[in-house]
Amino acid sequence: MAKELKGIIVPMVTPFNADESLDEPALRRVVNYLIESGVHGLFPAGSQGEFYALTPHETKRITDVVIDEADGRVAVMVGTGALIASNAQRKRSKGMSNYDVVVIGGSAAGVPAAITSRRHYPGKTVLVIRKESRAVIPCAIPYIFGELSSSSQSLFSDGVLSSNGIDLNIGEVVEIDRGRRIITTVDGEQVHYNKLILATGSLPVVPPIPGAEKEGIFALQKSVPYLERMIEAMDRAKSIVIVGCGFIGETPTSRWWRC
Numbered sequence: 001m002a003k004e005l006k007g008i009i010v011p012m013v014t015p016f017n018a019d020e021s022l023d024e025p026a027l028r029r030v031v032n033y034l035i036e037s038g039v040h041g042l043f044p045a046g047s048q049g050e051f052y053a054l055t056p057h058e059t060k061r062i063t064d065v066v067i068d069e070a071d072g073r074v075a076v077m078v079g080t081g082a083l084i085a086s087n088a089q090r091k092r093s094k095g096m097s098n099y100d101v102v103v104i105g106g107s108a109a110g111v112p113a114a115i116t117s118r119r120h121y122p123g124k125t126v127l128v129i130r131k132e133s134r135a136v137i138p139c140a141i142p143y144i145f146g147e148l149s150s151s152s153q154s155l156f157s158d159g160v161l162s163s164n165g166i167d168l169n170i171g172e173v174v175e176i177d178r179g180r181r182i183i184t185t186v187d188g189e190q191v192h193y194n195k196l197i198l199a200t201g202s203l204p205v206v207p208p209i210p211g212a213e214k215e216g217i218f219a220l221q222k223s224v225p226y227l228e229r230m231i232e233a234m235d236r237a238k239s240i241v242i243v244g245c246g247f248i249g250e251t252p253t254s255r256w257w258r259c
């Protein structure tokens, strides 16, 4: 049912991290600050002038976060402006999005594949989908345990995607319908593609050693939360055993020796 909009409806700033990814905790704080200050409505997603720099996915994510945090306390109006008509349509679209090229995987293989697609075919729309909101640079993982103080210093910059006109969607793809050319994420979001590139990478192989699944035993995985748990465990540990002592196995010891 249509609702009359009245009172104070505030254009919201969009907070970003240094790597140009959306700063979701800060966005939630802004929502609460404004509501607690007595406003009657929120106007997120580009209403301060940054709309031209927001991808359709970023607009959707901002919308989801603001609606979630507002939790019905005030009205939410969403900015859907864009410099390119097709982007504005995608921002307004509630249904399935549509891309010329979709790349599943946003790491060493997926990002160059997306950039190459876009540079060879500048008129085509390109989307990268990856599972994790913060993607670690795999080759930098060993240095997290030594020279770098945390995993946040070894993240891919999502800015390279937006500066190349590539959209980024965070989500796990769970189904590919090759006949209809539709992929589906774990959240039920669907994307129609013309060309699909799979760059879903690899996971470490753990030999079937009894007990390998127990707490305190780690393989080097390319996941920020996992690596942070591993660093915490290493900092607490009285002794550490590393199985496999090539380049990757040897480097984590530097943090331990430093302690």
Ligand SMILES: Cc1cc2nc3c(=O)[nH]c(=O)nc-3n(C[C@H](O)[C@H](O)[C@H](O)COP(=O)(O)OP(=O)(O)OC[C@H]3O[C@@H](n4cnc5c(N)ncnc54)[C@H](O)[C@@H]3O)c2cc1C
Residues within 6 Å of the ligand: 104, 105, 106, 107, 108, 109, 110, 129, 130, 131, 132, 135, 138, 139, 140, 141, 142, 171, 172, 173, 174, 199, 200, 201, 202, 203, 220, 222, 248
């Ligand atoms: C500790 C470590 C150190 C390394 N050091 C070096 C080095 O110094 N030099 C070097 O050349 N190589 C190094 N490597 C190897 C290098 O990191 C890998 O070869 C490279 O990461 C492979 O890239 P990829 O894009 O194929 O896959 P990955 O890096 O594994 O990325 C896979 C991507 O696919 C996404 N994905 C997977 N499944 C789904 C799904 N269902 N839905 C959505 N997204 C999905 C993931 O989110 C991720 O973004 C190192 C690897 C490790 C682990």
